[in-house]
Amino acid sequence: MSNKIPQNRITWNSQIGFLLAAVGSAVGLGNIWRFSYMTFKFGGGAFLVPYFVALIVAGIPLVILEYGLGHRELGASPLSFSRVRPNWEWAGWWMPISAMFGIMLYYSVVIGYCLIYLFLSINLTWGSDTQTFFFDSLLHISDSPLNLGGIQLSVASATLFVWTICWIICYKEVNRGIERACKIFIPLLFILTLILVGWGITLPGAFHGIKAYLIPDWGKLRDFQVWTAAFGQIFFTLSLGFGIMITYASYLPRRTNIYSNALLTSWIDCLFSFIAGFAVFSVIGFMAFEKGLPITEVIKGGPQLAFVVYPEAINNLPFLRSIFGICFFSVLFLAGISSGISLIEAFSCALRDKFGWDRKKVVSVICLLGFLGSLIFTTRGGLHIIDIVDHFITHYALILGGIIECYIVGWLLKAKLLRKHVNNAMGSSKLKVKPWWDVCIRYITPAALIIILLQSLIQELKTPYEGYPLEAIILFGVDWLIIVLIVSVVFTFYPWKSELLHRKHLPEEDHLLV
Numbered sequence: 001m002s003n004k005i006p007q008n009r010i011t012w013n014s015q016i017g018f019l020l021a022a023v024g025s026a027v028g029l030g031n032i033w034r035f036s037y038m039t040f041k042f043g044g045g046a047f048l049v050p051y052f053v054a055l056i057v058a059g060i061p062l063v064i065l066e067y068g069l070g071h072r073e074l075g076a077s078p079l080s081f082s083r084v085r086p087n088w089e090w091a092g093w094w095m096p097i098s099a100m101f102g103i104m105l106y107y108s109v110v111i112g113y114c115l116i117y118l119f120l121s122i123n124l125t126w127g128s129d130t131q132t133f134f135f136d137s138l139l140h141i142s143d144s145p146l147n148l149g150g151i152q153l154s155v156a157s158a159t160l161f162v163w164t165i166c167w168i169i170c171y172k173e174v175n176r177g178i179e180r181a182c183k184i185f186i187p188l189l190f191i192l193t194l195i196l197v198g199w200g201i202t203l204p205g206a207f208h209g210i211k212a213y214l215i216p217d218w219g220k221l222r223d224f225q226v227w228t229a230a231f232g233q234i235f236f237t238l239s240l241g242f243g244i245m246i247t248y249a250s251y252l253p254r255r256t257n258i259y260s261n262a263l264l265t266s267w268i269d270c271l272f273s274f275i276a277g278f279a280v281f282s283v284i285g286f287m288a289f290e291k292g293l294p295i296t297e298v299i300k301g302g303p304q305l306a307f308v309v310y311p312e313a314i315n316n317l318p319f320l321r322s323i324f325g326i327c328f329f330s331v332l333f334l335a336g337i338s339s340g341i342s343l344i345e346a347f348s349c350a351l352r353d354k355f356g357w358d359r360k361k362v363v364s365v366i367c368l369l370g371f372l373g374s375l376i377f378t379t380r381g382g383l384h385i386i387d388i389v390d391h392f393i394t395h396y397a398l399i400l401g402g403i404i405e406c407y408i409v410g411w412l413l414k415a416k417l418l419r420k421h422v423n424n425a426m427g428s429s430k431l432k433v434k435p436w437w438d439v440c441i442r443y444i445t446p447a448a449l450i451i452i453l454l455q456s457l458i459q460e461l462k463t464p465y466e467g468y469p470l471e472a473i474i475l476f477g478v479d480w481l482i483i484v485l486i487v488s489v490v491f492t493f494y495p496w497k498s499e500l501l502h503r504k505h506l507p508e509e510d511h512l513l514v
């Protein structure tokens with residue numbers, strides 16, 4: 001065994017366990033409502049072009065990078081980055097902190113909505129006016145993100161339940177908690193999704209929905225926003241820039257096929273989105289058919305797609321309505337939980353690496369703080385804040401994380417060295433990462449990401465996001481990013497608990513694979 005492996009580092013029980021956990025992280029709420037709506041909004045089938053370009057140019061190269069780095073450095077992102085260059089440790093904190101306290105806080109609330117709707121499906125208690133039910137009866141939504149109003153008890157209770165489940169799973173070591181949970185959740189998630197697709201496409205009118213989903217509007221490709229949206233979606237869907245994949249790969253055994261795992265995770269995730277789109281659009285086509293309206297009139301964005309449009313479609317189904325509802329919201333719930341736990345693991349591993357704290361204590365504190373932080377999203381203004389925070393984190397924090405990773409690995413560590421590590425770890429496998437990957441990580445991927453980031457910034461300065469008041473954007477978007485940066489830097493100043501873990505990596509160790 002290499003002398004750089006901490007003796008007590010846990011590994012996954014099996015390769016398939018790792019793959020299921022990684023797919024569990026990637027396949028989330030983003031694959032179902034986020035992907036479907038984006039595809040529709042940004043040119044139907046034509047959106048698939050920038051989407052696959054983003055997958056090839058940034059997605060797959062960065063999954064290989066994150067897996068390779070975590071596997072080589074045996075730590076979460078702060079440890080991995082600081083072993084390459086200690087003064088870049090702050091960036092390793094930036095990723096899990098911005099994701100944990102940006103994305104996970106609202107994500108857990110949205111999983112809470114799914115849970116509520118799962119129970120409501122039993123008697124279709126949302127009634128015939130699903131829009132009024134969601135916005136007024138459930139959320140009591142306010143008119144502005146600055147008008148918070150009180151916490152909504154039903155949403156807060158569901159959110160507490162979500163954090164409790166995450167806590168139970170993450171409390172145990174990764175091979176007993178996350179690995180076991182994903183071995184059950186992911187097959188179930190795939191089976192339920194296939195049932196929904198099979199059911200959906202046989203409904204009357206489904207064909208029109210699928211046509212709206214897939215028929216390309218090539219003109220849209222001239223709009224740069226479509227490209228920025230595609231890159232943002234690839235980052236979100238592959239859980240890139242969160243520090244998750246680095247952490248998960250750090251639990252892999254020394255001999256492992258990183259390349260095929262990276263390809264499998266990326267393609268399974270994208271294929272899942274594509275297939276789930278059929279379930280979403282066939283049902284929307286059915287609803288448009290039932291109401292005699294064009295698809296454009298019935299489709300809505302973001303959470304509304306799942307919590308307004310879908311329940312209404314379920315109301316109109318000819319039979320087994322409750323079962324359909326239960327299947328759909330279970331899919332969202334399972335997808336959400338398997339992603340949420342991956343982020344808690346990434347952050348808790350980062351803290352354990354640095355301070356040597358006990359897993360159980362760290363996870364308990366994170367889940368408690370996480371729940372308390374989520375409460376802001378359960379207020380009457382919560383849904384507006386979700387929209388702003390989601391926009392800022394996906395368009396800026398994740399993309400920035402990706403650029404920094406490319407710089408650290410491509411230029412400071414040298415891409416070639418990490419590629420050699422990945423190829424060494426694969427032993428005699430014929431599949432090897434080729435030098436094209438170095439070119440991607442050093443030039444192509446960062447260049448594409450910088451262009452996307454600048455373009456988003458220019459757009460932002462021209463028109464504030466979704467016409468929200470500038471104060472709200474600064475308060476919940478920009479301030480959020482600045483606070484995360486300050487916290488990341490503060491963490492960096494604390495000394496490492498274990499010098500052995502933190503000591504500088506010796507390149508010759510790359511040959512010490514078992």
Ligand code: PFF
Nearest residue numbers: 026028029030237339340343
């Ligand atoms: N890949 C996830 C998705 O598409 O929904 C993104 C994600 C969100 C991962 C929240 C982890 C998380 F906690």
